[in-house]
Amino acid sequence: xxxxxxxxxxxxxxxxxxRVFYSAEDRMIxxxxxxxxxxxxxxxxxxxxxxxxxxxxxxRKEMISLKTGDRLILTKLMGNSPLRIVTDVETEIKWVLDxxxxxxxxxxxxxxxxxxxxxxxLYSFIESGWSSRNLPAQ
Numbered sequence: 001x002x003x004x005x006x007x008x009x010x011x012x013x014x015x016x017x018x019r020v021f022y023s024a025e026d027r028m029i030x031x032x033x034x035x036x037x038x039x040x041x042x043x044x045x046x047x048x049x050x051x052x053x054x055x056x057x058x059x060r061k062e063m064i065s066l067k068t069g070d071r072l073i074l075t076k077l078m079g080n081s082p083l084r085i086v087t088d089v090e091t092e093i094k095w096v097l098d099x100x101x102x103x104x105x106x107x108x109x110x111x112x113x114x115x116x117x118x119x120x121x122l123y124s125f126i127e128s129g130w131s132s133r134n135l136p137a138q
Contacts, residue, residue, distance in 0.1 A: 017050035018126050020083075028079035030056055032072040032091070045104075046077065051122045053091065053111050057104040066107060068093055083125045089118060 022028040028046040033039075042064065044056035054074075058064075066072075070093045077085035090112040097106035114122075 017052040019048045019050040020081075020126050020130060021048045022046055022079070022081065026080045028077065028081055030054070030074055031076040031078075032056075032074055035071055035073055035090070041075075042072065044107075046079070047106070049077075049083070049122065050126060051111075051114075051119055053094070053109045055106060055108050057106045060103055060105055063105055066093060066096070068096060071112070072109070082130060083121070085118060085121075087115070087118065089114060 024045075028049075030044050030046045032042040032044060034042075042058070044058050047055040047057060049055075072091050072093070074085065074089040074091055075087075077083065091109035092112050093107050094110050095108040097108075
């Protein structure tokens with residue numbers, strides 16, 4: 001009985017916020033820089049976003065040394081979505097998904113010190129229920 005309860009607790013969703021998932025067709029790109037070193041720009045594919053953070057991937061062959069606890073500044077978010085971010089947002093890498101057989105490496109980031117304006121914009125976007133599936137076919 002105790003193991004059964006433990007499993008149910010571990011299976012519980014740990015995320016605190018609703019997310020919007022992006023498809024490859026959405027072409028959501030995040031541009032990141034390193035704090036104190038803004039010359040090196042990291043271009044990543046954003047897979048999902050919430051008020052709490054985002055998940056991005058980069059190609060393994062473009063891999064740079066990133067680890068849990070590293071901080072990045074999201075300077076721009078663009079793509080086929082009405083959500084645009086064009087101000088600096090600090091993020092912290094919380095987890096890394098790195099399977100050697102996969103072509104991409106995934107990173108889960110938490111927003112740090114998110115400005116109220118951006119928090120409100122994200123919340124409204126997520127609550128709108130936007131989905132690329134609702135767009136007319138091109």
